[in-house]
Amino acid sequence: MNKVILMGRLTRDPEVRYSQGERSMAIARYTLAVDRRGSKNNSDGQPTADFINCIAFDKRGEFAEKYFRQGMRVLISGRIQTGNYTNRDGQKVYTTDAIVDEQEFADSKNAGNGGNGGGTAAAPAPSPIGDGFMNIPDGLDELDGLPFN
Numbered sequence: 001m002n003k004v005i006l007m008g009r010l011t012r013d014p015e016v017r018y019s020q021g022e023r024s025m026a027i028a029r030y031t032l033a034v035d036r037r038g039s040k041n042n043s044d045g046q047p048t049a050d051f052i053n054c055i056a057f058d059k060r061g062e063f064a065e066k067y068f069r070q071g072m073r074v075l076i077s078g079r080i081q082t083g084n085y086t087n088r089d090g091q092k093v094y095t096t097d098a099i100v101d102e103q104e105f106a107d108s109k110n111a112g113n114g115g116n117g118g119g120t121a122a123a124p125a126p127s128p129i130g131d132g133f134m135n136i137p138d139g140l141d142e143l144d145g146l147p148f149n
Contacts, residue, residue: 008032026061
């Protein structure tokens with residue numbers, strides 16, 4: 001099985017190109033800085049990170065182009081793909097990329113920009129409780145208010 005799940009911060013805005021041919025397709029490339037859990041750099045005590053190259057195709061590429069910005073924390077799932085090519089100097093270069101199947105924001109909108117972007121104030125979201133579940137506000141006796149089908 002080839003499955004990867006990563007959460008990290010975008011090192012720069014996604015670079016997006018469109019394929020040629022009958023049906024143009026977005027190809028977004030971005031790099032995630034993923035902290036190594038429990039690992040510290042010996043020299044200055046700062047956490048170390050791996051920089052993982054990610055590629056999102058088609059609608060996922062368009063989404064990344066429209067919404068992802070440098071510094072945002074995002075969560076992706078997909079698969080690892082390796083490859084190689086020969087560079088201009090004749091040296092063989094090996095590549096490892098995460099091909100994105102799913103991607104989403106890992107922070108709230110307000111966490112990334114320190115506010116609500118100048119719009120109107122939104123109602124605060126329910127706060128998470130210790131077990132990772134959200135508190136459901138009192139007064140929701142009917143299932144109509146819950147996000148289930």
